[in-house]
Amino acid sequence: MNYSVVIRTLGNGGEKYKKLIHSIEKQTITPKEIIVVLPYDYKLDYKLGNEKIIYCKKGMVNQRVVGINNADSKYILVLDDDISFDNSFAKKMLECIQTTNADVICPNSNEILDWKLSHKKTLIENIKIIKHFLLGNRLFHKKSEYAIKIIGTGGHSIKSNMNINEYYLSQSGNFQCFFIKTEKAKEIQFEKEAWVEATQYAIYDDQIFFYKAFLLGQKIIFAPQIKYTHLDGGAGRINTNKNDRFYRKLYGNTRNRTLFWRRFLYLPSNNLSKLWLSICYFYATINTILIYSLPNILLPKHLYLINKAILKGIKEGFTYMFENKMQ
Structure with missing residues (x-):
């Protein structure tokens, strides 16, 4: 039951990265190898001593691909640098992937199960949920068998009545932490989706990876009972002022959603579905x-820049698709 740990980082995760490394050290089933992928000219601020450090071109997609392609085990535990978990985490992932005969296991950080309107939440938190619902980014469902289901807007819908003790099929998951068969990870050929990095924030990288796996017939399981903590390091955030980050994210979200929607939903569909x-x-x-x-x-001025970002994202999404003949 050997597995590799693959981490993408900029090397400046600080205490949060240390917590990740300590979590890996404590596993009851130790990994065959720990692969840390860094961009060229970046340094790791904390080392375990036995990790394999690989340098490559900076990019959230590229670093993920390089790590996966260098893994030499049957399974891979894929991680961002701001994750922590208990000492039986890998054991539970291995047991789950074998019990369910899955190709991919997506554990639970509570970010998914907690995404619902509640009187226990603040007004701001509930407004945020309503906003994403109206934007078509994230909806809710009860009847579908899928924990996370891709919807016609290019967003996704979360099953609102999940039992924490059961396993669920899924069409997407959290890219920050998942467990996958190595051959299945390589089958996805994620390197072909480097276009997602053009927005700098690589928005939609998670949904693209998992939905490609789903379209290839891979079995994705969401396991609510296998939990981890997302420490949200934010080391990869671009060092610009708040408004600039907002415009960039709005542009990136619109562009990448347009590309995802057209490539993975619209083009493969029949005429009625396309309507x-x-x-x-x-x-x-x-x-x-x-x-x-x-x-x-x-x-x-703010209104102008908001609409400029949205319309630029739509235009560049369709332009990129046609110029690169993406299918």
Whole structure:
């Protein structure tokens, strides 16, 4: 039951990275190897001593691919640098992947199960959930068998009535931490999706990876009872002011959603489905413009930059698709 640990990092995770390394050290089933992928000219601020450090071109997709392609075990525990978990985490992942005959296991950080309206949440938290619902980014469902289901807007829907003691099929998951058969990870050929890095934030990288796996017929299992903690290091955030980051993310989200929607949903569909998908995309686009514009109606410069970012994202999404003949 050998497995490799693959970590992508910029090397400056500090105490959060130390917690990750200590979590790995304590595992009851030790990994065959620990692979740490760093960009060229970056340094690791904390070393375990027996890890294999690989340098490559900076990029969230590229670093993930390099780590996966260098793994030499039957399974891979894929991690970001701001994760922690208990000492039986790997054991539970191995048992789950064998019990369910799955190809991919997505554990639970409570970010998924906790995404619901509640009187226990603050008003701001509930408004955020409603906003994402209206944007078509994240909805809820009860009847589908899938824990996470991709929807026509290019967003996803989460099963709201999951039992924490059961396993669920899924079409997506959290990219920060998952367990996968090595041959299946390589089959996805994630290097072909380097276009997602053009926005600098690589928004939608998780959904693209897992949905490609799903389309290839891989069995993805969401396991609510296998838990980890996301420490949210944010080391990869671009060092710009708050407004600039907001515009960049808005542009990146719109561009990459457009590309994801067209490539993985619209193009493979029949004509009737294409009509429905077009309506869904139009709904999400109009709501994006309205929801971000209306609160800033009295701030003309901010309003202009918001709509510029959205329209630029849409235009570049379709332009990139046609120029690169993406299928």
